[in-house]
Amino acid sequence: MRINLSENQIAEIKQIVQKELLIKGIEPTDEYLFIHCFSKKQKETVYYHLFSENDTLIIRCYARVFDNLGLVVITRRTAKNVFEYLVNQTGFQNTIYLENGIEFRF
Template identity: 80%
Template sequence: MEEIKRIVQKELFIKGIEPTYEYLFIHCFSKIQKGTVYYHLFTDNDTLIIRCYARVFDNLGLSVTIRSIVKNVFEYLKNQTGLENTIYIENGVEMRI
């Protein structure tokens, strides 16, 4: 969890990290883009899934930032867990990274 925290903190201010029974919840804030970001990390059927909720519709900078973080977190977790299957869901829409 410390490495994930380090990856996220490179770009966003972490307001809270809460491991729950179902997923890891990360609440962040972007000082530059003035936006709140929520990440949920979990596994399902040997697939690593990251869900992200943020207001990116009118904020291209924040969109680029959160996708960069997701890519780095996926790479780290793939190396640590060996999980090859990954899914990224941004605001309810499955995206490719």
């Protein structure tokens, strides 16, 4: 289920993500907040989906990180910063980060 965020909160998330990645678009869908990004240095596309499920905040990331350690660091650091912001804003205590289907803990 999509997280209901204010315009100010979405703008803050955009600023957090833009510290590391170029944002091509942020689009709230019925199911999640979709963030389409691009890493200039690694020349790779990165997608984040933010949503909640059973009182758990989930950030799902899709990126071609298998052979790119620099992109791994950027995608995880960005997700961690977004997590920290959203936990403070929304009160979610349980958080999960999924990267290409694999769960990681911060």
